[in-house]
Amino acid sequence: MKFAQILSALMFMVVVSVSPVLAAKDTVKIGALLAVTGPASFLGAPEARSLEMLVAGINKKGGLKGKQIELIIKDTGASTEKAVSFAKQLIDEEKVLAIIGPSTSGETMGIKKLAEEGKTILLSCAAAEAIVNPVGKYVFKTPQKDSDAVIKILDQIKKMKLTKIGVLSSNSGFGNAGKGQIEKLASGHGLTIVSNEVYDKSANDLTGEVTKVKASGAEAIINWSIEPAQAIIIKNARQIGFTGPIFQSHGFGNIKYVEAAGAAAEGVMFPAGRLLIADVLPKNHPQKTVLVNYKKDYETKFKPDAASTFGGHAYDAMLILQKGIEKANSLDKEAVRTAIEGLQGIVGTGGVFNFSATDHNGLGLDAFEMLTVKNGKFTMLEQKVEKKAAPKKKK
């Protein structure tokens, strides 16, 4: 009796779930795997919002090649197994033209092979270089290279004539990748790493860690993380009396962290795309229009949320896809893929993209600008005041 009930429940489920997919309308299907919730929601949520905004805009103007875009956003919650399941769903079932995302490196690496086998274009919003190196035929990524960010910082430290650095990084994929790059590149810049600490990405207080770094005699701190903990780091460092310059990664590109850190954020230097300084960018800069438009659109639509570089990655991915389709003048996966590989001079929020068959990232060192925080706002780091980031006097 009981068993019959279970059986009928199962049958019911099958009927519900396998209900035939509605006959395909004349749309372009684009999938997105974004970590809208879960531990990487600070990436996925703005990405999803940016993407929806951009797609709505394109659809209003008539869509792609006269067809409306059907955007399918799947929330992976930053878990690899869901990304795998959803990627298969998007590729086999929805037969999407392209997938935008995933938000994190781990998820992207998990589905890289699937995109290759399924011959579906993947435009990742995650940073790790392993995504495009070795190059997968169908896999692209929009965020700038970690190594370029590291080089920017190390160049700056060299200019300031400092030699001993303390490295802090969080135990996330982002932190791990940055740490690896710093370790690889530091000696080439004549720098010694005197302290190298990994902390928990959801840490509450990091006084212990910065104390250890300070005690090691570090002249400058480089912190590599993307979570709120990076705001705690600078605060704790200043509280225990560390006066040297503090460098952050491009993961610092969210004004909320500056607000959270308050006065401690003053003088922090970090490399970032130019989105954060869109307003003060010189008028003739090639990215000016794109950046100002994106920022304005986003901030009016999703008030009080401020535009961050993370959302920009998804925006760029969609933009590249759009340009690729326009160039190929076709909605064939293969044609679009080839077209994207040939795209040159595409102005996005992250920089100016120049793709080739061997470069599926398309961004160079010039995509980054060294920024600093002044009066609670992001500004360009002026190359003159590079003696010291002048932390505030202690009481």
Add this chain to the structure above:
Amino acid sequence: MSAKFIQIFGFAVTIVAIQVFTQLTDSSFHLTQFTMTAYYSLLVIGLCMLIGYAGQISLGHAGFFAIGGYMSAFLTTHNLAAMKGTPFIALLSKLGLLVERKDLYGGELLAFHPWSACILSVCTVLVIAYVIGGPVLKLKGHYLAMATLGFGIIIYRIVLGTSSLGAADGISGVPGFSIFPGVMIGGSGSGRILNYYVAWGIVIAGMTFLLNLIGSRVGRALSAIHGAEDAAEAMGIPTANYKLRVFVLSAGFAAVAGVLLTHYNGSIGPSEASVMKSVRYVAIVAIGGMTSLWGAISMSLILNYFSLRGSFGTYDDAVFGVILILIMLFAPDGLIRKQVLGDLKSYLKRIRSKAVAS
């Protein structure tokens, strides 16, 4: 005997029916999620045995799953080619535990064979479960919950903090697992139907084993423990021993599930070890009615399937939370029971009589 056989047979028929149905409606891509669901179900029935029949809660089963999955992933992807000369590696290779293969980009790779990795991983989990099971199962109630939760968190932290396990990125590029020549557990589209049957075949085998166990002397001893542990002890049942055996058994189920799902997905990430995962498994067992393996497996089939298809959108965790609360409040013995309607009636009656009384 025959009732059990009919149940298993009926379940197998359902599994075949699902496949045939997807074949007829030309929607066999659904089998991907059903296959993943199968492996989670394997863990769930093991956990159901522990919670429902031995009466011990575990909030750390995702930990066992993750140890199995991660260890297998690590062993089958970690390139030993650089150490080829060392006697230890030479010995392993002579024993036939290693295999050479090409990675996605044509590089040479010398790593453990999936079979040897699988056996090693599962054995490791069994040993870990045996070692921690002793002291953990002495605890009761909140303390048991906390201890197993603590174990789960430790595994999660280790996985997240260890760079050779890929830290937050996890391990990707895990090869397929050809359990027999021609039968490959892996994610490629062509093996979809085969994988579906292999996965559910393993679940049905596990289910048969557990059902037999419940019907045996062990099962009767367990139900005695569940009912009144002290009384069981007084009757001469070695309760601690039985509890430990079930604990190790359920950890073994979790480990096998972890290993196989990792090969099927080709990757594993720290989310598999998270506390939320463990809570989900407990939730599924609870919704299935704690003491009902069939309830657990059918709830696992439904909830995992919808979750893996992303049907709950951004409310995935919230849905589990709500279901968990509702079930525990209104039907603590689970959903799949005949008495559900009766309960509801008596509940309404109680409210009404209360209202009348006041």
Add this chain to the structure above:
Amino acid sequence: MELLLQYIVAGVTYGTIYAIVAIGFNIIYNTTGIINFAQGEFVMLGGMTAFTLKEYLPLPVAIISAVIITMIIGALIEIVFIRWLHKPSVLRMIIITIGLSILIRETALHIWGEGVTALPYFTGTSVTSVNLGGVFVSPQVFWAVGISSIMVILLGIFFNFTLLGKQMRACSANREAARLCGISTRNMVTFSFMLSAGIGALGGCIVSPITYIQYDSGSQLAIKGFTVAILGGLGNSTAAVAAAMILGILESFSIWALPAAYKDVVSIAIMLIILFVKPSGLFGNAAAARLKEY
């Protein structure tokens, strides 16, 4: 030497945060025998609500309102989900409170979004620090330590010298007997939820400038709170404070020896060892413990 002290200060900061959460656990545990797995969520709710209210109200008023709102939520949760259950089993209560914690967290995500929030420092700014002979201490640490000490003292007075407090203690000692004496045990349970929600919320406001609060901060804090409550011996708030300080300082020193990412592993491993060896806690009374079930 200075370095040593600096580590101790860091440890005390961690310890204070853990202690506040652990006290909340203990209050509910004492009156109901339930471990409320959603306790961390009260901390999060307090911090988030205060942050929202701060836009419209001066900071102290915002904090007090946030505490009151969270207390009301705590009471509502008890009334809606727990009050009417008839002798629920431990397993059932564990699962219900876990479900609640998931539900509150996900609701917060959909209300407040994924961003971090931080209240301003009560005095000074984020870079202000007091130099005590080479050791730098943020004034917020003094606030945190101060307020939690006052809280512990007030709770002590409340439980020992007020009628309501004595009634609540009576409930924890023997529920049936308390009921026979005319104490409304049900109201006491509701009250204990309110009280611990309030304490959690206040804690959330105090630590918000130090740690920041976001929708999922609760579970992190809850885990540490449990650890500390168990280390001290469940139900014993003074011991919990001492255990919190010990654990905080141990964690802060563990950074010396181990990669910091394993900090949690250390503290939870300590908890497991205590559970295995002396489940009554570091300061628990072995004789009394024999009467309890672990």
